[in-house]
Ligand code: GLA
């Protein structure tokens with residue numbers, strides 16, 4: 001059960017240990033002025049608090065914790081295991097990872113412990129426990145942050161051995177492994193567990209790191225790596241738990257990050273937290289989707305653990321956030337389910353590769369800056385909101401399936417095109433609903449589909465056991481399923497569902513896909529709809545035979561001109577739309593408009609608008625977060641005129657328009673539905 005914090009946590013990563021004491025006091029005054037009430041500390045202090053194998057040193061951290069406690073902060077205590085001390089590498093080189101090229105790394109960087117190193121595990125567990133014993137009782141330490149941004153992969157011998165154990169548990173016999181990975185292909189049959197090797201560039205992985213000779217093997221290795229790091233998380237979590245009473249334990253995730261199966265991870269986390277770092281050209285719909293995905297992991301509000309108040313340093317072009325942009329971005333996060341707004345970081349570092357990374361206090365050292373003023377304005381507004389929106393829900397009639405196994409499998413597959421990327425496909429469909437202000441939940445493959453009127457499953461390449469039945473039940477009972485090319489192709493080991501594409505979805509979709517054509521970047525085709533309008537399409541073209549479905553659009557050219565490209569099939573009380581190619585946006589809009597109408601799904605406002613309007617709901621109120629992310633002035637829909645903007649406390653006047661990055665928050669009491 002989700003339990004909100006006592007207030008909106010506002011603050012972020014804070015490293016006073018990197019600064020002389022005089023600055024600490026000054027910081028406290030500045031932060032108070034900005035209404036900062038929370039600090040994430042000790043993220044990279046392992047080397048400081050454990051200077052050698054035998055000794056701990058907590059004096060400085062004690063002082064930091066005391067200072068923040070006196071100032072009544074919500075302290076987010078990190079366990080510091082995201083970067084290992086140098087002494088550990090020197091004495092135990094095995095704690096470092098072996099990379100895809102097979103190179104054993106030396107001391108350096110971070111987020112690079114071999115997850116299966118018993119030495120790393122022993123010391124990580126010990127430091128986490130020490131910290132929890134020392135600070136677990138402090139009522140100001142209200143959240144625990146394990147390690148930092150888990151990720152990457154290791155191909156060392158320890159991992160290889162652990163992989164074999166993981167496989168034994170999953171498959172039982174070596175014959176089952178041979179079958180699952182179809183190792184008869186290229187004569188790769190193995191007869192003993194220790195003949196199985198990690199699939200990096202020295203094994204079955206292709207040189208480029210993105211392809212593999214045996215996707216079944218490589219997907220299992222991804223699953224194993226994700227599980228290995230999850231075991232690291234659980235190990236520290238369990239070391240901390242006995243000492244921390246109710247404080248939630250989390251680790252910061254990274255949105256659509258590829259290498260970890262976050263749906264599996266979230267089950268082990270008390271609350272999801274994540275780091276939002278869009279680029280200068282990331283569409284706002286993409287950021288919204290990432291938030292919805294993070295909320296979807298536990299179907300609950302989440303923490304925004306990090307974002308920059310101004311600019312990043314690690315992107316190719318680290319544009320400044322324009323005036324108002326940070327505020328709008330933060331509020332968008334809250335709109336999509338965040339109960340905290342935290343920055344990386346509170347004070348800009350003096351050296352190291354992040355010295356150009358934005359912070360609340362910059363290198364000038366004082367608070368007379370644009371960035372500070374904007375941080376303070378937002379702080380005051382969040383304070384004004386109080387606890388009203390904490391824990392409020394985001395409701396949706398539409399579920400979009402996101403699945404890490406599919407992500408891995410689709411992108412490992414060799415052919416039919418190298419231009420197909422999982423997340424972009426999902427985003428194209430998400431964007432339709434975003435533009436229409438229709439709420440979306442990002443859902444796993446084993447979600448309860450019956451909660452939704454529409455389920456969208458773009459490129460559902462891997463259809464695992466039980467899914468066919470669940471989707472069939474959903475459609476039979478009146479649901480609308482939208483799926484696309486490259487769906488229903490393989491099982492969970494990446495072996496093809498024989499008997500014609502889209503395999504287990506064939507009956508539901510009422511189509512048989514005989515062949516799949518790949519179009520090169522310079523090639524396109526066109527599709528014509530029944531009303532005579534047409535759209536361009538690219539990437540892949542399914543050659544479809546209808547088996548009960550009706551044709552919604554057909555190809556205009558190539559030898560398959562006239563064959564269906566998009567179909568609709570009635571099944572029970574519901575329908576399946578099958579989109580057999582990659583239409584331009586207008587084509588997607590056309591099909592999804594039909595689906596939305598059939599399903600009776602509505603936008604949160606009746607007026608058409610270019611604004612983003614996202615709702616969170618408590619038992620009493622619906623909160624409308626309204627944004628203008630467009631580069632032009634837009635009018636506010638009529639029904640919000642005369643209402644109070646909860647951010648400023650002011651009444652919204654007649655004929656109100658929003659400039660780019662303007663944001664409003666309006667509450668409206670819920671009317672009791674279903675009662676007369
Ligand atoms: C990540 C890390 C932080 C910091 C920021 C910089 O999210 O967790 O430690 O490096 O990136 O953007």
Ligand code: ZN
Nearest residue numbers: 114154156159
């Ligand atoms: Zn390893």
